[in-house]
Amino acid sequence: MRNRILAGVGVAALATVGLAAPANAVSDTTADVWVVHAVPGATVDVYLNGDLLLEGFEPETVEALVDVDPGNYVVDIVLTGEPAPAEGEGLFGTGAAGVDVEAGVSYTLVAHPGLEEGELLLSPFVNNISELAAGDTRVTARHTANAPEVDILADGGAIFEGVSNTQGADIDVPAGTYTVGIAPAGSTDALFEADLDLAAGTAYFVHAFGDTDDLGVVVFTIDGLGAAPEGVPAGGAGLVAEGGNGALLGGAAALLIALLAAAGIIARRATVSSK
Template sequence: MRNRILAGLGVAALATVGVAAPANALSSTTADVWVVHAFPGVTVDVFINGDLAIDAFAPGDVEPLVDVPAGNYVIDIAADSADTTITPGDGLFGTGAGGVDVAAATSYSLVAHPNTSGDPILTPFVNDLSSVGAGNASVTVRHTANAPAVNVVALPDTVLFAGVTNTQAGTTSVPAGTYDIQVQVAADDSVAIDLPDTALAAGTHYFIHAFGPQSDDSFGVVLFTIADSPAGVPAGSAGLAAENGAGSTGLIAGGAALLALLIAGGVIVARRMTAEQR
């Protein structure tokens, strides 16, 4: 089932939107892969090992890939069509014929998004599901927009992440509560994205992705959540990708479909000029 929730920038109820699955639901033999499309203006088909996996995948759509057996997968992004198969590696972009390795007991996001030139790329991330601790929430911010380096600030003056560039990310733990969060252009501190009254619930992992070109009114964020496990689960760089640290070089495989697995949750696309549910 494809899900899409579009909302304005008043996001006080983020904590009530889509706690997807407890981290301890991960299998010792399979992986979970969050699939979200956040490349503006392009509807695509997604093929895995040559077979159609997601048809007519539009920006803001999300699809679950749950309990994916560990192994190697060729992922192709192609123009939306009636085709149900493709020669692996022949898409417009994707992992290439060599594919990517998926490790068991790991949660992934495959993020298709524009780079700083506006060209489509596919960036895989490992979702850090380490236990957040009592009374805390985990916040991961990923720069996946056609925009310069940004700072992420919890007003009035707490800098969560500084100098994050396209394909980079950072994760931090904060006390649960309500925050006024801004994404600011690092060069001049101008406000790029404003997220007032953002409620962060205890025991929840928040994955926030900058979305769209900065010059466009669609510029905003895509957010999804995963519930914490009391004992935590292994997290790190095994398999598909290592989490890109702020200030480090990102792991990039060419492509364009922001991906994020939805087990039973929701995705918010927060936009400056729109407030609608499709």
């Protein structure tokens, strides 16, 4: 399984260049954690259980942490140049409870703004990297922008309604070109509409970035998920969504990929161990 990381702002064609580790499926004894920086204008340092993990982490970028030991992790984030925080007291401090990581699971942690003035969130999601039916593609979209609810459109009609900040879901569809759009909730007047080419055997993880005046996305992909032609029974266009901390939250933003952009590639690899 190969992994590609794409990061971008604005509205542009989706690019699929550049490779990032790991090169195989998540192991049965460790986890993979993708860290997405979706806070505009803030270069930060990230601490894990009190130790510096990422320094100078810039907006619209992604870090792939592979072979992470299971356990409980406290994640703290401070502006680059600020003193190291006391554990659990950083800008995005998760407190004593921390984030629970289980073996055999792929996660994404997204640092992003909430809807309240100055609100900053660290939202955990579980990545659906299950095998795709032959010829299918998967889109996982997460609303992590400082923006109100939106509707996702296809052929001018709403297919998902009232998608709000911290919500996300995924959908499996046949690979191909799709005309999709995004509109304010309750409206069919698309703010943007585009034809998008989605490759078979690939999962696209799309994170809304910015605010209503300057929306963009941060994207990474995981490919090599396709079944052989004689593989698993074909799935339809059903949604996969789980509730609770560390899971895909309720609601459906599966085609926020309408905002896809690709400007810059981050392909750094880090490994962490539990304390």
